Amino acid sequence: MTTLYSKVLTNVAQGEMLRALSRIDTFILETEGVIYGGNKLFPLSKQTVSALEQLGKNIIYYPSYTRRSRLSYQKKLHDFGITTSVNQIYTPSSMTAEYMRRFHPEIKKVYLVGGVWAAEELKQAGIKVLEVGDFKEHSNESSKLLEKINSDKDVGAVVVSFDEAFTFQKLTLSALLLERPDIMFIVTSLEPYSIVDGKKYPGVSPLIASISKVSGRKPDLVTCRPNPIMFHMLKENYPEIDPHRTCMVGDSITKDLKFANNSGILSMLTLSGITMPQQLEHVLSQNVDFVIHDFSRIYQILN
Structure with a gap:
């Protein structure tokens, strides 16, 4: 069980978080359930994105819901104080x-x-x-x-x-x-x-x-997760991206973890959306690289 729990980044020392982050150059972020819920920005999400960018990480947004276009998602993120280009957003x-x-x-x-x-x-x-x-x-x-x-x-x-x-x-x-x-x-x-x-x-x-x-x-x-089409398109647009140093951050076992596995990239599951904290034992039996209570935990430990 010690091996399983080594995946959990919810209560870790700063050094452990930095070691995990050192393995990742590109973050592919689900938005709903990771950065916000509905029209409510999760606490410290904006600061977490900013902190990762300051570390030189590439940020790609991959919302799973089809209610918006890329321009609409860009505006929603902008309204939350998160600046990004349309080229960094991939929608179904x-x-x-x-x-x-x-x-x-x-x-x-x-x-x-x-x-x-x-x-x-x-x-x-x-x-x-x-x-x-x-x-x-x-x-x-x-x-x-x-x-x-x-x-x-x-x-x-x-x-x-x-x-x-x-x-x-x-x-x-x-x-x-x-x-x-x-x-x-x-x-x-x-x-x-x-x-x-x-x-x-x-x-x-x-x-x-x-x-x-x-x-x-x-x-x-x-066309959406768990189909790896998105990552193939991402690689065509950014051939310098290394799959072994790319991580999908999402809140779903069936969508996000499977997408990461199908794409040959790292996975980080948050317990702030569809997957609940009480499912942790089940989560740890999955093929997941990291588990974190919520996205803001990265910012909290870095600061």
Whole structure:
């Protein structure tokens, strides 16, 4: 058990924390559950980011939620007093758009279940986005609707992101489109829920489940964690990054730890989000390099 508990950085001496930090040049940070919860900045998060930057560490932001575009996340961080460039932010929607641009350039049009932020990222990649309003005139006539869907051969994918306005009509359109085997089923996340102020807030997974149930299809691709697509893109943009000296800091065992393992990088799990402190025994049995109560512990020990 001593070996297991050597992973825990919650109550450590300064020297131990410095030894851990000396192994890391690049930090990939989840935002929700690590830096903030909902619209509330966690104590000392801003100071922790600043302290790491002063140590010469590279900071990359990798939010798992699809409610915002990179520009919107940049503004939110800025409002919290954390300055960063758009190039340091990777979102599920931006990765979905980039993946399609690189690997499926033949797809020029998609049907999107998602908010304006997801649509913004796809459009910036040159992809035409169809939404429920494009089929509105056929919404009450299923035969005409099906004819309209089958006649539009340019639609190459159904993309499912977070959508607070998910409706029966959107479910119907998605399922009808996915009856066509030539259309891909792409989802940005498998997140069942997020924790905001201690409460569960539904994620993308419930939407995917309903579409899969009706269409009889499972997603062809999940672009967010634990898929390592993001790290491959990061390496292309910053070839100098060393995987052995890169660490994913997140609050989820199933997302963040698996992403780190799949990417061949270090992992640091915080107990300030989805994973609770009372789960520590279970956490320590996972393939995790470091465990910390919350992100601010780094700043507290350095100071």
